[in-house]
Amino acid sequence: MITSELENLNVECADCPIRHRAVCARCETDELELLEQMKFYRSFEAGQTIAWTGDRMEFVASVVSGIATLSHTLEDGRTQMVGLLLPSDFMGRPGREIATYDVTAATDVVMCCFRRRPFESMMMTTPHVAQRLLEMTLDELDAAREWMLLLGRKTAREKIASLLSIIARRDASLNLARSEGSLVFDLPLTREAMADYLGLTLETVSRQISALKRDGVILLPTKRQIVVPDFDRLLEETGDDADGGFLV
Amino acid sequence: MITSELENLNVECADCPIRHRAVCARCETDELELLEQMKFYRSFEAGQTIAWTGDRMEFVASVVSGIATLSHTLEDGRTQMVGLLLPSDFMGRPGREIATYDVTAATDVVMCCFRRRPFESMMMTTPHVAQRLLEMTLDELDAAREWMLLLGRKTAREKIASLLSIIARRDASLNLARSEGSLVFDLPLTREAMADYLGLTLETVSRQISALKRDGVILLPTKRQIVVPDFDRLLEETGDDADGGFLV
DNA sequence: TCACAGCCTTGACCGAGATCAAGAAAGTCG
DNA sequence: CGACTTTCTTGATCTCGGTCAAGGCTGTGA
Numbered sequence: 001m002i003t004s005e006l007e008n009l010n011v012e013c014a015d016c017p018i019r020h021r022a023v024c025a026r027c028e029t030d031e032l033e034l035l036e037q038m039k040f041y042r043s044f045e046a047g048q049t050i051a052w053t054g055d056r057m058e059f060v061a062s063v064v065s066g067i068a069t070l071s072h073t074l075e076d077g078r079t080q081m082v083g084l085l086l087p088s089d090f091m092g093r094p095g096r097e098i099a100t101y102d103v104t105a106a107t108d109v110v111m112c113c114f115r116r117r118p119f120e121s122m123m124m125t126t127p128h129v130a131q132r133l134l135e136m137t138l139d140e141l142d143a144a145r146e147w148m149l150l151l152g153r154k155t156a157r158e159k160i161a162s163l164l165s166i167i168a169r170r171d172a173s174l175n176l177a178r179s180e181g182s183l184v185f186d187l188p189l190t191r192e193a194m195a196d197y198l199g200l201t202l203e204t205v206s207r208q209i210s211a212l213k214r215d216g217v218i219l220l221p222t223k224r225q226i227v228v229p230d231f232d233r234l235l236e237e238t239g240d241d242a243d244g245g246f247l248v
Numbered sequence: 249m250i251t252s253e254l255e256n257l258n259v260e261c262a263d264c265p266i267r268h269r270a271v272c273a274r275c276e277t278d279e280l281e282l283l284e285q286m287k288f289y290r291s292f293e294a295g296q297t298i299a300w301t302g303d304r305m306e307f308v309a310s311v312v313s314g315i316a317t318l319s320h321t322l323e324d325g326r327t328q329m330v331g332l333l334l335p336s337d338f339m340g341r342p343g344r345e346i347a348t349y350d351v352t353a354a355t356d357v358v359m360c361c362f363r364r365r366p367f368e369s370m371m372m373t374t375p376h377v378a379q380r381l382l383e384m385t386l387d388e389l390d391a392a393r394e395w396m397l398l399l400g401r402k403t404a405r406e407k408i409a410s411l412l413s414i415i416a417r418r419d420a421s422l423n424l425a426r427s428e429g430s431l432v433f434d435l436p437l438t439r440e441a442m443a444d445y446l447g448l449t450l451e452t453v454s455r456q457i458s459a460l461k462r463d464g465v466i467l468l469p470t471k472r473q474i475v476v477p478d479f480d481r482l483l484e485e486t487g488d489d490a491d492g493g494f495l496v
Numbered sequence: 497t498c499a500c501a502g503c504c505t506t507g508a509c510c511g512a513g514a515t516c517a518a519g520a521a522a523g524t525c526g
Numbered sequence: 527c528g529a530c531t532t533t534c535t536t537g538a539t540c541t542c543g544g545t546c547a548a549g550g551c552t553g554t555g556a
Contacts, residue, residue: 070393072393072394072396072397074397074401074402074487074488074489075488075489076487078401078487079401080396080397080400080401082393082396082397083393093386095383100390101393127375127378130375130378130379130382131378133382134378134381134382134385135343137382137385137386137389138341138385140389141385141388141389141392142348144389144392144393144396145318145320145330145331145349145392146320147396148320148328148330148392148395148396148399149320149322149328149330151396151399151400151447152328152399152446152447153322153326153327153328153447154322155512155513156512156513190532190533190534191533191534191535192533192534198400199399199400199401200513200514201513201514201515202533202534203513203514203515203516203534203535203536204512204513204514205534206534206535206536207513207535207536209534209535210535210536222522223521223522223533223534223535239322239324239326240322240323241322241323403542403543404542404543438502438503438504439503439504439505440503440504448543448544449543449544449545450503450504451504451505451506451543451544451545451546452542452543452544454504454505454506455505455506455543457505458505458506471503471504471505471551471552
């Protein structure tokens with residue numbers, strides 16, 4: 001598997017698949033050399049916990065491949081997912097050693113980890129990492145606020161349609177899986193994970209997916225595979241303005 | 249009124265009430281001089297719109313006094329508040345000229361505005377503004393994610409208790425309004441604004457406030473004034489862990 | 497002082513989504 | 527291939543919060 005290869009082989013930043021989108025995107029060659037010295041790869045299996053709330057994290061990291069989730073849990077067990085980490089997304093907060101959410105691998109995940117101390121001091125001395133991190137954090141804040149609208153005001157059907165359109169859009173921008181106008185993609189999340197993301201129960205998620213299928217908005221060849229014959233039709237179901245939609 | 253005074257009198261940064269908490273907190277004297285040159289004050293009356301989604305903003309700004317709200321609106325009128333701007337909070341995004349939410353003055357508001365172009369170039373050249381802005385943005389992201397938990401998973405009663413405890417906590421840290429163990433504070437928001445913040449209807453907000461009053465968790469001498477006889481009791485109603493609670 | 501507007505409360509009813517429960521589909525391991 | 531687990535679907539029922547409606551409180555302005 002690629003994961004084990006990566007863990008041994010110390011991939012050169014220059015060859016990194018997320019090089020131009022991650023926190024290191026703006027770095028010059030000399031800055032990359034600095035980063036090379038403080039980095040190491042770790043991989044996690046699907047379902048594995050990367051960090052628990054309250055854990056001391058000795059590193060910050062970029063997601064190289066796979067998907068991880070951030071979630072909050074109330075003491076009685078109710079949980080709410082508060083973020084998805086996709087390839088190139090950054091995990092951890094410079095200046096804070098203690099994790100404030102649970103981080104879980106939704107799929108197999110490879111992370112490019114930076115030892116905390118050297119990374120933090122690099123943040124102070126060279127501007128490019130901090131500038132890029134600010135940009136990424138502002139984008140995440142926008143996404144979080146868009147999600148607040150979804151959680152607070154959208155119906156279950158709109159929530160599902162919104163999630164599907166986000167995943168579809170993201171997949172369309174990376175993989176190019178479309179067959180004659182139809183978008184095709186795999187769901188990287190279980191029904192339960194979707195429920196936790198959308199503030200619903202897994203039963204409601206299942207019912208609404210069935211309803212969208214019944215109404216011809218989507219097809220599902222398998223339970224984890226989605227075909228969208230008409231993307232605009234899906235967008236209509238999200239409740240968003242015709243033009244805008246999500247920024248993610 | 250103070251607002252009109254501020255608008256005329258160009259207050260010195262050194263005397264600014266939010267000097268040590270705002271985006272300029274880390275600035276040295278020479279950097280403050282730069283800021284003085286690009287800044288101007290504006291005041292807004294309660295209820296006034298500061299920016300509409302889609303507006304071109306020629307400035308970014310710090311809230312000096314008062315409270316402003318950020319909100320998203322769906323085309324059919326459903327609205328969700330996605331942030332509160334309190335004194336020292338920052339409004340606008342360097343590098344983006346177009347507002348992405350509606351900004352409204354909840355109370356009378358005074359803002360310290362910075363002309364966009366000079367501010368952006370200062371961000372590129374001096375690190376202190378960007379560093380502080382990163383820190384503030386990370387805090388806002390934490391707050392937004394905490395709010396996602398509230399919106400997605402809390403009951404109406406827990407939502408109200410959470411909002412009250414946040415306002416109480418914030419008031420306690422600034423004003424020192426407590427009389428023999430009881431916290432006393434004013435609600436800066438209408439029932440409708442609370443509803444928009446909490447993802448509820450104003451009727452539900454009203455009912456839950458009445459319920460908390462009936463149960464002795466709060467007293468309300470007037471409709472906008474809250475007395476909390478036992479803060480721990482209020483915290484129990486928020487659904488959060490006993491210790492933690494909100495970071496805001 | 498009265499009328500009006502804005503804000504808030506309360507009641508009656510309804511419905512979207514939660515809960516409880518059963519079983520089907522699909523993958524995994526002996 | 528069959529037992530078992532995990533994941534997903536579907537049905538029956540319940541409930542929290544939304545919707546609709548009426549009226550109360552407070553302040554402002556004629």
